[in-house]
Amino acid sequence: MIIKSLFIFNILIIIIVEKFISYFIIIISNDDQLLSRTGHSLHLEIAILSARENFEKRHAIRQTWLQNVKFLNEHFKSNQISIQIDAHFILGSRSCHIHPLNRKTLYGCTELSECNSLSNKSWLFEITYRSKNRYRLFKGFSIKIYRQILVNLIVIRQSLIHRLNIVNVRILNALTKEKLFEFEIKQNENLEDQDFHNENVNIQLDAGSILIFMIDHNNVSDATFGPLSTDNDCAMEILRSYDGHMNDYESESFNRNQHRFALNFEWQFVSNIESNNNNNNNNSYVWHQKMADLDFRLSNESKTFDDILFVDLIDVYRNLSEKLLKFFHHLFNDNPLNITHVLKTDDDCYLNVAEIVRLIMENSDSKCTWFGNFRKQWPINYYGKWMENDWTSPWYPWFACGSGYIITNDLIEWLAMNFDRLYAYQGEDVSMGIWMAAINPIKIEDNRWICGTEIETNVDWKQALSVPQLDPEMMQQIHQMFLSIVDTFPNGFKTFPFIR
Incomplete structure (x- = not known):
């Protein structure tokens, strides 16, 4: 019985791998033809914003769509095609040293002030x-x-x-x-x-x-x-x-x-304040031990996979905008001429990399261009995680939703050159909208960049470029569905269904 089960399991694995390869052969053959027509090269950097503690999310991405990136790169290299795709998880170099219970908010790293007395x-x-x-x-x-x-x-x-x-x-x-x-x-x-x-x-x-x-x-x-x-x-x-x-x-x-x-x-x-102080001391000790363990695990993860980029800041939500700016600065300093496009996404998003490459190559002549699904007249939040403390208008400028957007290298250069002058607002996506409003780039709107869990009537989910808000298990399910439906798409352009 066990031998029979193992035999069936191996057959299923072979079938999935064959479908995976056949799909990408179709995709790549079309991309090769497209590249030969345009004559342009592509060096795409995928920046995956991730929190330091999100080990399971990073693991899920490595087991799913990053495998697709690896396969594509091997094909491009073996066929001497001028396309290269790099992907890095972007993390802050330090964790907040303050226990969450002793912070003013879970989204920042500001310690609560001490109260001098208990009553009155x-x-x-x-x-x-x-x-x-x-x-x-x-x-x-x-x-x-x-x-x-x-x-x-x-x-x-x-x-x-x-x-x-x-x-x-x-x-x-x-x-x-x-x-x-x-x-x-x-x-x-x-x-x-x-x-x-x-x-x-x-x-x-x-x-x-x-x-x-x-x-x-x-x-x-x-x-x-x-x-x-x-x-x-x-x-x-x-x-x-x-x-x-x-x-x-x-x-x-x-x-x-x-x-x-x-x-x-x-x-x-x-x-009473005595019990509060004792709890605070205990919390601090436990938290420091936990952060030391986190540092150790991150060091091992970074050495093992070599796909993590640490930027110099405390890794909390309120620092996401600064994290993105520092990433652009680092990228431009290290690769001032090589990177042609940057794709920003989050560690809970699945990317259809082959279709994203096709989208870029179809617009290979684009300059000062921003690809995304744009939110317009988006009101600011007065409370909660997205509370805006500094932007004084009740509305944000146009901004691309964070599940995935692409900017060309001239925009990368502008952000990198001005990273220490641009103000970091409450979220990296709305901040990008405010920064881009200053130079008004060309916007290529595409609702295949899925913004949230709500389904738009004019979106074919099987052609989505990105799917957000996935936990690790859902990420695996999306990937398996993506591979299982290859035979139903003879043109090889569609990807995966999205099931509510």
């Missing part, structure tokens, strides 16, 4: 009123909670209540807009001689949550309110600001005024 912490928001019709109404402001806290007391200046008659304070989940807490304060003549109104509350705010504090003032049509900064960022922080002026949760402009009304929150930690 106050957080003061200055609510500013301005009576000008030309200003839009201020609706609220958003904050991120860095440590689990309990809000005990909310204090509002009586002058604010007197001015508005009714003050309604609501706390919402910023992402879902779910109401977490609400209270209403009405003007009370018995309290006119007091400076403040105290509202006892019991609100627990969890670490990592993003909240909106809203103050309703519909009875004052020409009022504008805006919060000013606070110094209690050890536990929470107002999101987004321009020139020191805080914005509301929709990032409308904050307007200064002379009339200020305080909204004060008194809070305490849910857990």
Whole structure:
């Protein structure tokens, strides 16, 4: 029984290999003819942005579409065809030394500030009123909670209540807009001689949550309110600001005024500081041990496969744009004349390399050209992983989605020459759109670069150039499907089906 199973397994392997070879013979023969007509050579560098800890994703790529790259290169070399394809995983040279629980965000490497004491912490928001019709109404402001806290007391200046008659304070989940807490304060003549109104509350705010504090003032049509900064960022922080002026949760402009009304929150930690400090010390020790093990594994991986390029930075999401720029600088310095095209992709994407080569050769005369599937009028995010802190427009310029795009060597040179002058915004793909807007390259749009999991009605998934958002198992499945359907495509131009 075992011998029979092994025999069947070997037959299946032979069939798959034969289909793989037959497919590429068809593809390559057509590419050879195309190359002979154009007379152009091609040196394509594939840059695969990868996080240091993504060993399984890199392994899956090496076992799938990078095998196709290897096969193509062998054919081109043996037939003296002027096409070369190189591929490297682009990693940061260092990991963040701060344990994730002690960072302000998982996407950066900034340590939380120490809080000096446990209880009776106050957080003061200055609510500013301005009576000008030309200003839009201020609706609220958003904050991120860095440590689990309990809000005990909310204090509002009586002058604010007197001015508005009714003050309604609501706390919402910023992402879902779910109401977490609400209270209403009405003007009370018995309290006119007091400076403040105290509202006892019991609100627990969890670490990592993003909240909106809203103050309703519909009875004052020409009022504008805006919060000013606070110094209690050890536990929470107002999101987004321009020139020191805080914005509301929709990032409308904050307007200064002379009339200020305080909204004060008194809070305490849910857990005591001694246990926090002990946990922080334990976390740091465990994290340093884990990072030492990661360094060792990466060193072995790099020596074994020789396909990793380390750039000099801390490898966290917020540094992706800088990682890409430093890669271009490194590439141009090492290969200033040889590289004709760069393809950027991510370590969760499957590439149809043969069709990508065909696309480039069909446009071999292109200069200052950007190949991709472009997002237009893409709104910025105010929260979460893609929160934009610096780009001041509510929309990004055109940018190619990150599953795969190609730029020609003149664009590579421009990026490499200006890598230390270009500003690194929150994501490498939107940053590329902002950088490219300065020189307005030719854009060759192609929806075969699949952007996400949503299916566009005009995309034939069997001709896709890239498929994103795959885990290692899905990467293997896509590759096997790609090989199994070769016989159904006599022209050899189609690749693989995409199954939801």
